[in-house]
Amino acid sequence: MKPEYNPTEIEQNIQREWIENNTFKATPDDREKFYCLSMFPYPSGKLHMGHVRNYTIGDVISRYKRMNNFNVFQPMGWDAFGLPAENAAIANKVSPKDWTNQNIEHMKQQLISLGLGYDWSKELRTCEPEYYKWEQLIFKKFYDKGLVYKKKSMVNWDPVDETVLANEQVIDGKGWRSGAQVEIKEIDQWFIKITDYADELLTSLDEVDWPENVKTMQRNWIGKSHGAEIKYEIEDSDECLTAFSTRPDTIFGVSFLAISPNHAISLDLADKNELIKDFLDKCKEVKAAEADMAKAEKLGIDTGLFVLHPITKKKIPVWIGNFVLLDYGTGVVMGVPGHDERDFEFATKYNLEINQVIISDEQDELPVIQTGKLINSAKYNGKSSEDASIEIIEDLEKLNLGERLVQFRLRDWGVSRQRYWGCPIPVVYENGEPRILDEKDLPVKLPDLKENSPPIPLSQNQDFYNLSNELKRETDTFDTFMDSSWYYARFTSADNNDDMFDKNSKYWLPVDLYIGGIEHAILHLLYSRFFHKALRDMDLVEGNEPFKKLLTQGMVLKDGAKMSKSKGNTVDPQSYIEKYGADTVRLYMMFTAPPEQSLEWSESSVEGASRFMKKIWSLVNERKFEQIDEPLSLSEEEKGLRRKAHSTLKKVTSDFETRYSFNTAIAAIMELVNFIPESFKQDNASASNKFCLNEAIVIILKTLNPISPHISQHLWKGFYFDFLEEDIESSWPILREDLLEVSEFNLIVQVNGKVRGKVMVDKNLEQKDLESIALSIENVASTISNTPIKKTIYIKEKIINFVI
């Protein structure tokens, strides 16, 4: 009796060999390099399905590239700082450090048991001083370059817990732990001038091979807009309010100005006016997240102030609007209710004037958002929006009341966090004045917590911050996006404690393929791109972009929703690895959906993947490759199998190479396995039968190897290696184009675009011959009957369509 397929045993043996032989350790050599990076995980405790999917995709591509003679570097590490460690520490009385390190140990074993081919010699953890000392040094270099500054900025403040809350810790405006009404508070924080690179972040998107939707999201996020800053003189004052607008052509339609509740004037007025003070207090109740602010009801209050229209000198009321952001533009918005949705809503609510100054062909009901021709605009009447914008800006420039301006939506990056479990910001305060520490004073180590102490913010840790009466340490830590913005580069030199980036980095960078969740399409990728450019300008790395190609995978869903603990719909990969083996889990993940799409978890489909593994097992196990010369003549059945085998190879290769469409590649391999005639598998099959079978098996095992490497390699050893000592990963099979040719094709016959018949015909026939064959099909003839044919359309080797 044949031995049964026992994935656990096979997989553990092969994984041991990989470790013993250092199979995946990568060093620079003469071959073309391929740096394949999957987004490193936050060590939350155990792998979830999203990780399994992400890392399997990376591993499949890495193994495919390795078989095609690329020098592949595939490292793995840990995004180890972050909020969950602090929450766990409070809940379970474990230190964030111990909790994190235990999680890492467990998850690393899980990654190994999935058969992922990582070069563990370059493993890194962002929570270790060996990593973050370089991050602190980069921050210093940024500072020296003038890319760092401090300014006041808004945070969610829990007045009971006296702590800053993340957006996700604010639930319905209340602190998640205390339940207290959260306030928006302004505190002093460190910022990095990512906006200095706004233009380049936009233009160099053209250089990368990224999905168009991700590029679009980044472009929209950066949000370059052309417009003008327009000054409005405040009545009975020497001061002005300056508003940015992308539509200077609508300037005659301005009926109010709205200023931010955080604007200096608002704060000033609040001191004198109870109503305004109450209004500002009300504004503070809205969560700091953009989505919440945008969805909040538009509210305003009249300041009683007036400004003068720069051209007509008409008096215009100034309002405070809760929808005006201080951080964007000037914190002042010119309200043109006739031509802006939001202004229209606001003006209707507060009975402000609504004037039409643009007419459009597309729409006549206000508000008219489109550009068009100007009306009610004095000497600009009749001009197009485009021409009028230019002229109005020019005229305002002459009056010193405005200027052309390019504005970005992108804001500078606030990197301060008031937490314990993060990288300390390497700054000391001498008599209150900040000073960045020199390289020799780095790293500033995160202090350990006292036994059984909950993670207190550094500001409450006297030993840490109180260096002397005059000298205090900065107690903010970095945003964890800082940690993940440059790890891709550090991987190349992670085992080198003397250099941030050693000569290996020149060889491996940039990352050739970066794989990760679509949820990172904006922030993480934008920050990393910024880091790379800034590091480039300090001569630390080369090239303009960190990630040449990007593959964004979709979510893993269950019952149509993202798997999450709170919904209670998580599926633990571990039990599936144990029950079915890593090969089955990997196959399932790759087969069930294409990488970019979301994947709906289905229990029973895993069974199907397992069944296919067993099918391969029973096809190949205990079979031996036999040396047989290529037969000179073959039967139709044999020719068919060879054609199928090579067309499968062609399809799998192109699916791997150009589309990362693993589900269709696997379907093709399944088709090939199903296609093999039963008789070819018999012991007494003819030599030419066996030749064709051998060829098919070689193609099946090799094309399957990137996806399910354990079973492929195990079977390969018994089947082929014993015979030729050739490793399965040493080469990708060679395609025989000559075997793919066919002399016939299936002609589809349509009448008025509806299929009425199909017929196998010789490839060499002329169109007129095909027409007569097509017309002789009974169903076609009866449909046409005596109706005259108006037109005949023939698409080569596909379709003939009679139009009647």
Added chain:
RNA sequence: GGGGAUGUGGUGGAACUGGUAGACACGCUUGGCUUAGAACCAAGUGCCGAAAGGCGUGGGGGUUCGACUCCCUCCAUCCCUACCA
């Protein structure tokens, strides 16, 4: 509110450049094997219809000889929205 996606049988999905809709798999049905079950093997399986045939890719409209694919419009779901990672 803004930005980006997605929508095809009972289910996951395929159709790559406007040219056979439903590959491959799951599930289900019937049969075989079995004391029984599991596993495995064989056949069938979009919907309506006895059949001929008709209908069918979220809804509605359009372009075309021909539309899952292109255009307009509406609906639903998911992701991101700068302190979750």
